[in-house]
Each structure stands twice: as structure tokens, then as C-alpha cells.
Amino acid sequence: MVTTSQRRRERERREMRARLLQAARVIAAEEGWNAVTIRRIAGRLEYSAPVLYQHFSSKEELLTELMAVGFAELAGQLRLAAEGPPEGRLAAMAGAYWAFAFASPELYQAMNGMDGVPFGTAETPEEARNAFRTFRAALQEIARARGAELADPAGATDTMWAFLHGCVSLAMAGRIAGGTERARTLMVSALEPLFAAQVEG
Amino acid sequence: MVTTSQRRRERERREMRARLLQAARVIAAEEGWNAVTIRRIAGRLEYSAPVLYQHFSSKEELLTELMAVGFAELAGQLRLAAEGPPEGRLAAMAGAYWAFAFASPELYQAMNGMDGVPFGTAETPEEARNAFRTFRAALQEIARARGAELADPAGATDTMWAFLHGCVSLAMAGRIAGGTERARTLMVSALEPLFAAQVEG
DNA sequence: TCAAACTCCTAACATTGTTAGACATTAGAC
DNA sequence: GTCTAATGTCTAACAATGTTAGGAGTTTGA
Numbered sequence: 481m482v483t484t485s486q487r488r489r490e491r492e493r494r495e496m497r498a499r500l501l502q503a504a505r506v507i508a509a510e511e512g513w514n515a516v517t518i519r520r521i522a523g524r525l526e527y528s529a530p531v532l533y534q535h536f537s538s539k540e541e542l543l544t545e546l547m548a549v550g551f552a553e554l555a556g557q558l559r560l561a562a563e564g565p566p567e568g569r570l571a572a573m574a575g576a577y578w579a580f581a582f583a584s585p586e587l588y589q590a591m592n593g594m595d596g597v598p599f600g601t602a603e604t605p606e607e608a609r610n611a612f613r614t615f616r617a618a619l620q621e622i623a624r625a626r627g628a629e630l631a632d633p634a635g636a637t638d639t640m641w642a643f644l645h646g647c648v649s650l651a652m653a654g655r656i657a658g659g660t661e662r663a664r665t666l667m668v669s670a671l672e673p674l675f676a677a678q679v680e681g
Numbered sequence: 682m683v684t685t686s687q688r689r690r691e692r693e694r695r696e697m698r699a700r701l702l703q704a705a706r707v708i709a710a711e712e713g714w715n716a717v718t719i720r721r722i723a724g725r726l727e728y729s730a731p732v733l734y735q736h737f738s739s740k741e742e743l744l745t746e747l748m749a750v751g752f753a754e755l756a757g758q759l760r761l762a763a764e765g766p767p768e769g770r771l772a773a774m775a776g777a778y779w780a781f782a783f784a785s786p787e788l789y790q791a792m793n794g795m796d797g798v799p800f801g802t803a804e805t806p807e808e809a810r811n812a813f814r815t816f817r818a819a820l821q822e823i824a825r826a827r828g829a830e831l832a833d834p835a836g837a838t839d840t841m842w843a844f845l846h847g848c849v850s851l852a853m854a855g856r857i858a859g860g861t862e863r864a865r866t867l868m869v870s871a872l873e874p875l876f877a878a879q880v881e882g
Numbered sequence: 883t884c885a886a887a888c889t890c891c892t893a894a895c896a897t898t899g900t901t902a903g904a905c906a907t908t909a910g911a912c
Numbered sequence: 913g914t915c916t917a918a919t920g921t922c923t924a925a926c927a928a929t930g931t932t933a934g935g936a937g938t939t940t941g942a
Contacts (some may be wrong), residue, residue, distance in 0.1 A: 514844060515808075520835050576805070592850070592854070604856075628761050631776050633857065635863075635867050638851070638857050638858070638864070638867055639848075639867050639868075639871045640846035640866070641851070642844065642848045642867075643843065643844050643847050643871075643875075644847070644855075645729075645847045645850060645851060646842075646844050646845070646846040646847025646848070646850065647840075647841075647843045647847070648845035649793070649846060649847065649850060650842070652841070652847060653793070654842075655805075655809075656839050657835065657839070662836075663839070664840055666836050666843075667840075667868075668845075669880075670840045671873060672878075673874055673875065673877070673878035674844075674871060674874065674875055674878075675876070677871060677873075677874030677875075678871075
């Protein structure tokens with residue numbers, strides 16, 4: 481027996497959970513992840529700290545879920561970029577990755593870098609796998625549009641992804657002399673040869 | 682007037698400082714950075730916590746110095762790898778980078794990823810700049826050994842470095858399906874085309 | 883021999899993530 | 913309509929964190 485109140489309460493719980501995630505994200509965006517404490521997350525919604533534990537078993541779980549949110553958003557952007565004309569699609573994908581990272585650095589940091597995120601384990605977030613698949617499919621389409629095939633689709637995806645991540649990661653840490661503009665240029669201009677090497681036929 | 686006791690005390694201070702750094706490093710290697718607390722660092726040397734503040738102004742300063750140590754070690758490994766025969770030098774450099782990262786993951790994590798490390802700012806650690814220069818010089822030599830030149834030496838260095846870092850970073854996080862072995866293979870096989878694209882003439 | 887400097891400690895502080903226990907309010911059954 | 917159970921929320925507390933204050937005990941240099 482499912483009453484209407486039960487439905488309402490469940491929905492309210494989902495909304496509260498989403499608001500907690502959003503609050504954490506906003507605080508991280510405004511003041512960095514060091515400022516993201518349980519009390520501040522709850523406080524931003526005018527609740528006391530322990531409410532968080534009715535929606536997440538720990539702070540880490542909240543962070544992990546935020547990471548999943550990030551991968552979902554990224555996958556969406558990648559999918560969008562894959563819809564453009566085939567000739568510019570490779571640059572568009574990289575551009576989408578880059579744009580996502582710098583539009584939501586707090587999410588990007590939650591997705592990468594932050595230790596304590598379970599990844600190698602079995603429960604790699606489904607959203608991450610999904611983003612990866614989207615990327616791979618796009619790369620394969622690009623290759624086919626050139627009348628070729630990827631020698632090792634999964635390997636090519638890992639390789640390209642690693643390169644994008646390396647560029648973004650260094651740029652975001654301020655480690656590319658010349659700033660993010662130059663970093664982006666470097667990334668884009670290396671994209672084509674790197675991809676070409678993944679293609680056979 | 683510099684007495685012999687002053688000299689001894691200064692030496693002892695330096696040694697103590699080095700032992701604190703080493704202790705932090707060992708704890709990080711054994712149990713991860715989350716386990717690295719001021720009390721544990723000092724405790725490992727059978728001191729009480731506050732001694733740390735006679736050698737570092739804060740925990741972050743210790744971490745920053747450890748990062749510098751990491752870059753110094755990495756630079757040494759890169760320099761060593763640059764001494765081999767020219768034809769295999771590119772792979773040797775990448776191999777050295779990879780080997781360093783996985784031989785001292787705790788250092789690698791302190792050098793990258795950990796937030797709170799001042800980088801974009803003026804005081805980029807000299808050791809980091811040094812490692813970068815070593816890498817650039819080696820890349821230029823490799824190009825010349827092929828009778829060519831790098832179109833943009835600094836840019837090529839950033840690009841190659843970003844790729845290496847991306848590969849190591851994803852592999853270390855357990856995000857390359859197939860494990861580190863496959864990750865290393867992917868990295869090595871993409872190395873040559875990526876470098877070739879940096880060369881002109 | 884004596885004051886200054888140095889080394890190191892214990893005790894405390896505010897802040898962190900997290901748990902326990904209590905107080906209200908609401909839900910569903912009789 | 914009333915009673916019991918569940919739910920939402922709070923305050924108070926816990927241990928552990930980085931950090932500081934203040935004070936012993938020793939060493940230094942005159």
C-alpha cells in the first residue's frame with residue numbers, strides 16, 4: 481500500500497538530497513573544497529549538521545555522488561559536441577571537455593584528484609563508464625567518417641582521455657606558463673596527430 | 682662570530698627537518714595522505730606534536746617542501762634517462778617519469794592533485810622549474826639527434842608533460858581498464874606520434 | 883656563575899566528521 | 913478522534929585535527 485503522503489515524503493527526501501549536493505557544490509565553487517564542511521553545507525540550507533546523515537552515510541558518500549553528477553554532466557556535454565559536423569567533431573569534443581572543466585572546476589576536482597574516491601574497485605560509478613562510452617563512440621564515428629577504423633577503440637579512448645585530462649589538470653593547477661589560453665591552444669593542436677596515430681586503414 | 686656549537690645546532694636542525702619530511706613521506710606511503718597528521722609525524726620520531734612548528738610554519742609548508750623534494754628526485758631520474766642512446770631516449774624519459782611516479786606514489790600525489798599547493802603564483806618551486814627544464818633540454822636533444830628542431834620547445838614540453846601526467850594520473854587512480862600494465866603500454870605507444878608532431882624540419 | 887637562548891613538553895583552543903538521545907510532528911490503524 | 917509508531921530535526925557530546933600559549937629543563941657564551 482503506497483499512500484500519497486509516502487510519495488510526497490519520498491519526493492521531499494530526494495529534493496533535500498539534491499539541495500545538499502547543490503549546496504556543497506556551490507560552496508566548493510565559491511571558496512574551494514577546503515571550505516566544504518558538513519556544518520556549512522547544512523547551514524546554507526538553514527539546517528543543523530546531522531541532517532546530512534539522513535541522506536548520506538558520510539561526507540565521502542556525498543562527494544562520491546557529486547563526482548557521479550559531474551560525470552553525468554560531462555557525458556551530456558560530450559554527447560552534444562558529438563552531434564556537430566564530422567570534420568570539426570574531434571576539436572569539438574576536446575573543446576567540450578575543456579569547457580566543462582573550466583565552467584565547473586569544483587566538479588572537475590571532485591571527479592579527479594580528490595583522494596578517497598573509489599575507482600579502481602568494482603563500483604566505478606556508472607556515470608563515469610557512461611561518459612567513457614560516449615567518448616569512445618564519438619571517436620569511432622570520427623574515424624569512420626574518415627573512412628578508417630580505430631585499431632584499439634578502448635585504448636584510443638583511454639589515450640585521448642588521458643591527454644585531455646593531463647592538459648586540463650596542469651592548466652587548472654596554473655602549471656602551464658602562459659595561462660589557460662595557451663594551454664588550450666597546445667591541447668587542440670596536439671589533438672589531431674594524437675588521434676591520427678590511433679587510426680588504422 | 683660563528684661558534685662550533687652553532688654549527689652543530691644548525692646541522693641538527695637541518696637533520697631534524699629532513700627526518701620530519703621523511704616521516705611524513707613514509708606514513709603517506711604506508712597508509713595514504715589521510716593518515717599523515719602532525720601528531721603522527723612527530724610521534725614517529727618520538728616527539729610531541731608542536732616540535733613540527735619549529736621547523737615548518739604549518740603543515741602545508743611541510744607538504745610544499747615535500748613536493749619540492751619530489752620534483753628534485755624526478756628531475757634526477759629524468760636527467761639519468763636522458764643519458765642513454767638517442768634512439769631510445771624518448772621512451773626512456775617517459776619510462777623514467779612513469780617509474781618515478783609508481784615507485785613513489787606518495788610523492789607524486791604531493792606534487793600533483795593535492796590542493797593547497799601554490800603553483801600558478803610567483804613561487805612555483807624552483808625544483809619544478811628545474812625538472813621542466815631538464816625535460817625540455819632532453820626533448821630538444823632528441824629532436825636534434827633526428828636532424829630536426831622543436832617548433833615550440835616550451836610548448837612541446839608542456840604537451841608531452843601533460844600527456845605523461847594524464848596517463849600516470851588516470852592509471853594511479855585505477856581508471857584505466859586493464860591496469861597499470863596496459864596503461865603504460867598505451868602511453869608508450871602514443872609517445873612517438875605525439876612527439877613527431879612537435880618537430881619541424 | 884648567570885642571564886639569555888634553545889629545546890621540548892603539557893595543556894588548551896577552535897574546528898572537523900560523526901553519533902546518541904531527546905523532542906516534536908506527522909501517519910496510518912482502530 | 914485517539915493512540916502508537918515512524919519521521920524529521922535539534923542540541924550535546926565524542927574523538928581527532930591543526931595550531932598556539934606558557935612553562936619547565938638544558939645548553940650557550942660571557
